[in-house]
Amino acid sequence: MLLKVDPVDSFSGTFRVPSSKPETQRAILTGTLAEGTTRVHNDLRCDETETMKNACRAFGATITEHDGYLEIRGIGGTLPHIRHVVQSRGSGLVFRVVTALASALPSPVVVTGDATLCNRVMEPLLVALRELGADVESIVSENKAPVVNWGRGLKGGTCRLPGDISSQFITAVLFAAPLAESPVEIEVTGEVYSQSYIRQTLASLTDAGIKVTASPDMRHYRVEPSAYQALDVTTHEDYTSASYLLAAAALFPGRTVLTNIYGDSMQGEFAIVPILRQLGVDITLDRTTMTMTVDNPPDSLRGDFEVNVQDCPNIVPTLAALGAYVQGSLRVTGGRLTRFHKASRIDAMAAELTRAGVDIEVLYIDGVVDGFVVRGAATYPGGVTLSSWGDHRIFMSLFVAGLRMQTANRFSGFEDVRLSFPSFMEEFRKAGVRTTAVAEENAPAGVVG
Known part of the structure; x- marks a missing residue:
């Protein structure tokens, strides 16, 4: 089965971040x-x-x-x-x-x-x-x-x-x-x-x-x-899981609120917060209400940026999805570790985003895949089938990237969100994202969300 995901015109609401x-x-x-x-x-x-x-x-x-x-x-x-x-x-x-x-x-x-x-x-x-x-x-x-x-x-x-x-x-x-x-x-x-x-x-x-x-x-x-x-x-919030909601919020102007946020984290993937701030997104934390508020102005994601992910490898796929919409370039280095994950995540994201029309180039250091540079655009045609490479984090990142494309895409591996973010579909439904399970030959098989 594949998952057909319709694009959206906006992304806002209140969402609960899973625990770590x-x-x-x-x-x-x-x-x-x-x-x-x-x-x-x-x-x-x-x-x-x-x-x-x-x-x-x-x-x-x-x-x-x-x-x-x-x-x-x-x-x-x-x-x-x-x-x-x-x-x-x-x-x-x-x-x-x-x-x-x-x-x-x-x-x-x-x-x-x-x-x-x-x-x-x-x-x-x-x-x-x-x-x-x-x-x-x-x-x-x-x-x-x-x-x-x-x-x-x-x-x-x-x-x-x-x-x-x-x-x-x-x-x-x-x-x-x-x-x-x-x-x-x-x-x-x-x-x-x-x-x-x-x-x-x-x-x-x-x-x-x-x-x-x-x-x-x-x-x-x-x-x-x-x-x-x-x-x-x-247990506090999981910033790898939060990265998908934060990235989706960064793709559309508006306000998004995340709950189950304690604010004190040893997780390297907390880096998604300062990275988004660097990209022009306003993020504030309220420890009293345990919430994080994302205010995304219309002029964010513009410029040329560079990020080292040596201490936050799990957000590498998220950053590739986000970079597809940076009006300029996003250069990510220090991700060589991800070639030993469930999929070779840099290769996977580069291959699938290229299929969707994204200008993304794999970077090598000493002959080893270490990162990528992506030169974004305002949108893409969509209408393609994208593979998760058997890795749930690839699926969730490609899912986010597809939200701002012009037509629905189809994705493999959607069932694997249960590995780390079982409420993934439920949270995105709150923003009006519609998904439909379809057979490999694209025959509709039932609404998922």
């Missing part, structure tokens, strides 16, 4: 590993947080959903013989953290995922775990998922990880390190991308009582054997 997926996932992990009961307030409920909950239940945690919060009874320092196959589906974070934690279990655990995940890079993590004494091996393809971790313990010591492939490798080892027999040190080689995600991990660990230190340049970490402690956590 990374914050929710980290809180579920610390609650699982803690002694006692943890409550996670304002948690995000989507496919990928459900995958994390199911993985943690396999480890022995009891996780109960209440109205507005999760209650987690953790396993503490007693790691059970679980003898499970843990399913990570498409979540790289779930696979990587569970694979690392399984090293400390007293019995073998198989960790697997879907076809997309089984093609993603895992070798640096597996090598690092072996350096720390783990006995983990791939079952099908060497150094790829699925794996079996024989559960013979983490002895500790020093491991090395690259900083320019995925911050999730560092996060995975950090979560498992307190369970090692002796201190764990992580040495990071190369540039350290997505530092904001590592900082979120460090904050979660510190709040849970873990003895962890990091060097100022984020290249060296030390974790002492220590016990996780239960606590109450409140």
Whole structure:
């Protein structure tokens, strides 16, 4: 099935930003590993947080959903013989953290995922775990998922990880390190991308009582054997999800209000706010009412701009969609990490936007895809079929780009919004966006929104 999305003449209203997926996932992990009961307030409920909950239940945690919060009874320092196959589906974070934690279990655990995940890079993590004494091996393809971790313990010591492939490798080892027999040190080689995600991990660990230190340049970490402690956590807004609503608001003059906004965020993707201000969009935050107001004047998105996304890779597709309408140019660099995501996101957005008539050029540094430059226009004809490349963030970004085109486009992958932003269609319906599910041959099959 494809999704036909009609363009709109304006975009305004009040919309609720989903809670943070990374914050929710980290809180579920610390609650699982803690002694006692943890409550996670304002948690995000989507496919990928459900995958994390199911993985943690396999480890022995009891996780109960209440109205507005999760209650987690953790396993503490007693790691059970679980003898499970843990399913990570498409979540790289779930696979990587569970694979690392399984090293400390007293019995073998198989960790697997879907076809997309089984093609993603895992070798640096597996090598690092072996350096720390783990006995983990791939079952099908060497150094790829699925794996079996024989559960013979983490002895500790020093491991090395690259900083320019995925911050999730560092996060995975950090979560498992307190369970090692002796201190764990992580040495990071190369540039350290997505530092904001590592900082979120460090904050979660510190709040849970873990003895962890990091060097100022984020290249060296030390974790002492220590016990996780239960606590109450409140999850804040997700700025990757917010970026789609903010970008849509920036494409049309008018006022938009976002709710569920706490205002204090460690997320690198918060960068979407100053970027939009740089593009001429007025954004104000009211912590009293927990709202963000976007006032977009008619003359915004004009000029030549440059943005480095080294610490905010998840908004790369959003910026490509937004750049399609910049009257001038938008140059985005520092996005090489995104080639290791579910899709090679720069290549994907460049290919699909080019199909729609957008002037976008991929930028290479040292032969590696690193960013793009896009020279925007007021509008485009539309009427094309655009692929999500199996990546929900590509779909949501292309969806936004299509709103200001002249005729309806068709998109694949619309069902995947459930992975991180299950209310995506509902929120855009509030602005009058009409969508219709159609068969591949474009025969109407029913109204979605």
